[in-house]
Amino acid sequence: MDLAVTQEQGGIVVIxxxxxxxxxxxxxxQSALEGAIADNTRAAVLDMSGLAYISSAGxxxxxxxxxxxxxxxxxxxxxxxxxxxxxVFEISGFDNVIPVRASREDAIAALN
Amino acid sequence: MATAGRPYKILVVDDELDVExxxxxxxxxxxxxxxxxxxxxxxxxxxxxxxNTSEDRIDMVVSDINMPQMDGLTLLEQIxxxxxxxxxxIVSAYGDMGNIRxxxxxxxxxxxxxxxxxxxxxxxxxxxxxxxxxxxxALSARDNLVALQNELNVAHDMQQSILPTVFPNDxxxxxxxxxxxxxxxxxxxxxxxxxxxxRVGLAIADVSDKGVPAALFMMSSRTLLKGTAIGAxxxxxxxxxxxxxxxxxxxxxxxxxxxxxxxxxxDGSLVYANGxxxxxxxxxxxxxxxxxxxxxxxxxxxxPVFTYKSDSFKIDPGDTIILYTDGVSxxxxxxxxEFGTKRMEDVFAGKPPMSSEEATTMLCDxxxxxxxxxxxxxxITCLTLYRPRSAS
Numbered sequence: 001m002d003l004a005v006t007q008e009q010g011g012i013v014v015i016x017x018x019x020x021x022x023x024x025x026x027x028x029x030q031s032a033l034e035g036a037i038a039d040n041t042r043a044a045v046l047d048m049s050g051l052a053y054i055s056s057a058g059x060x061x062x063x064x065x066x067x068x069x070x071x072x073x074x075x076x077x078x079x080x081x082x083x084x085x086x087x088v089f090e091i092s093g094f095d096n097v098i099p100v101r102a103s104r105e106d107a108i109a110a111l112n
Numbered sequence: 113m114a115t116a117g118r119p120y121k122i123l124v125v126d127d128e129l130d131v132e133x134x135x136x137x138x139x140x141x142x143x144x145x146x147x148x149x150x151x152x153x154x155x156x157x158x159x160x161x162x163x164n165t166s167e168d169r170i171d172m173v174v175s176d177i178n179m180p181q182m183d184g185l186t187l188l189e190q191i192x193x194x195x196x197x198x199x200x201x202i203v204s205a206y207g208d209m210g211n212i213r214x215x216x217x218x219x220x221x222x223x224x225x226x227x228x229x230x231x232x233x234x235x236x237x238x239x240x241x242x243x244x245x246x247x248x249x250a251l252s253a254r255d256n257l258v259a260l261q262n263e264l265n266v267a268h269d270m271q272q273s274i275l276p277t278v279f280p281n282d283x284x285x286x287x288x289x290x291x292x293x294x295x296x297x298x299x300x301x302x303x304x305x306x307x308x309x310x311r312v313g314l315a316i317a318d319v320s321d322k323g324v325p326a327a328l329f330m331m332s333s334r335t336l337l338k339g340t341a342i343g344a345x346x347x348x349x350x351x352x353x354x355x356x357x358x359x360x361x362x363x364x365x366x367x368x369x370x371x372x373x374x375x376x377x378x379d380g381s382l383v384y385a386n387g388x389x390x391x392x393x394x395x396x397x398x399x400x401x402x403x404x405x406x407x408x409x410x411x412x413x414x415x416p417v418f419t420y421k422s423d424s425f426k427i428d429p430g431d432t433i434i435l436y437t438d439g440v441s442x443x444x445x446x447x448x449x450e451f452g453t454k455r456m457e458d459v460f461a462g463k464p465p466m467s468s469e470e471a472t473t474m475l476c477d478x479x480x481x482x483x484x485x486x487x488x489x490x491x492i493t494c495l496t497l498y499r500p501r502s503a504s
Contacts, residue, residue, distance in 0.1 A: 014370065022489075055490075056299075056320035056369070056411075057437075063365040063414060083451075084189055092388040093410030096418075 001032040010108065011042030012111055014104060021058030030061035037065070042074050049080035054088055057067040065094040066098055075099075079107040119149040120241055121168055125153075125175040125187065126203070138230045148237075156182025156190070163194045164187040172221075172240055173200045174233075177211050196249065199240045203228065206308070209343035210423065216335055219399070227340070228320040235278050242273040247352065267327040267431045274334065276304050280312055284377035285499050286466035287312075290476060292439075293457065299326050299368075299398075300437045300491035301334055303471040307343050310377055313341045316389065316435040316495050317370040320411075329366040333358060333412070337372065347372045347385035348422035351409060355387065359416035359440060367413035380499060382433065383424045387412045390438055393453075396470065397430025399462040399499065403453065428465060432471045439490035443483050451482050468498035 005018035015036045021029050037044055046062065066076040077099040081089060089095045101107035132152045142148045153159040155489055156333035158177060163170055173191060176230070177184040184202060191198050202215040206225040215223060221240050224233050246269045272293065279287040289302050299321065305313030315337055319330045333354070340353045357366070371392065373384030384392075384404065388411030391403040409420045416503055427433060436456075444450040459478045472494055479492065 025333070026321070056318060059411075060320040060365055060367065063367070067365055091390060091406070093408070094388075096408075096410050097415055110345075 003032045014045045017048045020053045022055040025058045026057035026061045033065045043073040043111045044076050046078045056077045118147050120171045121149050123151045123173045127154050127179040155179040156187035176203050246273045267324045273503050286468040288472050289473045289495040290472050294488045295402040300493040311374045315372045318437045319368045333368045348420040351385045351387045351420035355412040358413040358457045367411040369411045385420045385422045393434040395432045395460040399464045401457045401461050408503040425497050432498045434496045439492040468496040471496040
């Protein structure tokens with residue numbers, strides 16, 4: 001899976017989520033996220049503006065990345081959620097665990 | 113129900129001598145039909161002797177905890193050394209959480225509480241034996257090195273085998289459940305737990321991901337929930353406890369969305385806590401529809417320390433409550449549209465069901481019509497409770 005990856009200043013990487021993450025591609029998605037995060041990445045922001053659907057398997061991939069970043073004092077946040085994905089985050093309570101930001105700019109500003 | 117042409121052999125271990133005639137009497141039909149064969153031992157030492165010397169393989173053990181010479185918990189540790197494929201059910205005092213938890217940690221498959229309700233014991237025995245059959249199928253699937261696909265199917269059947277199909281018989285409420293599994297996608301489960309004072313515990317859950325690890329995570333979620341639910345009353349407290357147990361050593365970041373509630377038939381109250389699960393739909397007797405308010409909980413296994421809150425809701429005569437998983441709300445039609453919560457409301461608005469079964473049927477029919485020829489991509493599970501207009 002190819003994801004759009006942008007390196008920002010201060011060890012921040014912004015990763016664009018695909019259109020759909022479900023049981024069939026969650027593992028690919030996870031590997032692609034892992035590939036986008038370098039040893040010196042301090043924080044990752046997952047831009048979800050293009051994500052129309054995420055299943056629980058996709059949430060799990062995100063959780064694994066968040067845990068691995070936290071394990072080395074880093075962090076993961078998400079931004080620009082579509083309405084349906086926002087609902088999934090709210091129902092599952094993931095918005096309590098992973099910071100949700102309105103836009104890329106907000107997400108980066110919150111890290112600095 | 114028998115295995116490979118012979119009755120299932122069940123070893124009952126209890127130091128009370130009146131258990132033997134009681135079991136033989138209560139299960140006489142199953143024994144006569146050649147379904148079960150009971151063997152009795154009076155403490156752990158005797159039980160191990162039987163296990164080691166029995167000509168045929170013993171299929172399952174039902175054991176008391178407190179016994180002279182060797183107690184049930186020590187016996188549990190020894191059983192896998194004789195045969196790791198024997199399934200054990202523990203008999204414990206009601207609310208004895210310490211021992212129940214130890215028993216579960218030592219590999220007990222399930223437990224029943226004293227005084228023994230023989231109907232419940234039979235349901236538990238049958239469920240255990242069904243699980244055993246699935247497990248044996250899984251083992252032989254492994255032995256034959258059949259495709260991974262096959263193993264996933266078996267894992268799924270294992271999950272199915274533990275779902276309750278017999279519900280408490282109480283004229284003050286009716287329960288119905290259905291689960292339509294998508295091939296290879298496992299993770300939904302529901303449970304119905306008998307509680308003190310005629311209350312009934314209702315659970316619906318969806319485990320992230322699929323396959324064998326998810327099946328195992330689902331098994332432990334269900335066991336921990338059942339064990340915790342009979343020890344703690346408040347659903348929020350139950351979820352808090354189960355979450356903390358599931359979060360221990362959860363490196364694989366598995367999680368489960370779980371809604372747990374108890375229904376009190378005395379006053380019609382439903383007390384519930386929601387761990388990141390879709391909110392149940394309530395259909396009022398007058399055809400009004402609404403979703404239960406969220407309690408702002410997180411899916412279990414995600415945040416190790418989190419206090420779940422309970423809320424309560426009144427179920428009036430003629431009301432139906434529908435617990436479901438996202439396989440219902442996110443079912444897609446040929447145009448890629450989701451069924452969605454609005455359509456769920458439309459199914460019932462102005463058309464209150466007259467039984468729990470009717471509610472399930474209405475929902476499943478509407479779903480089937482909506483999805484048309486599209487392949488079902490997720491398990492579809494729902495559990496409904498109906499409070500009759502007048503208890504008869």
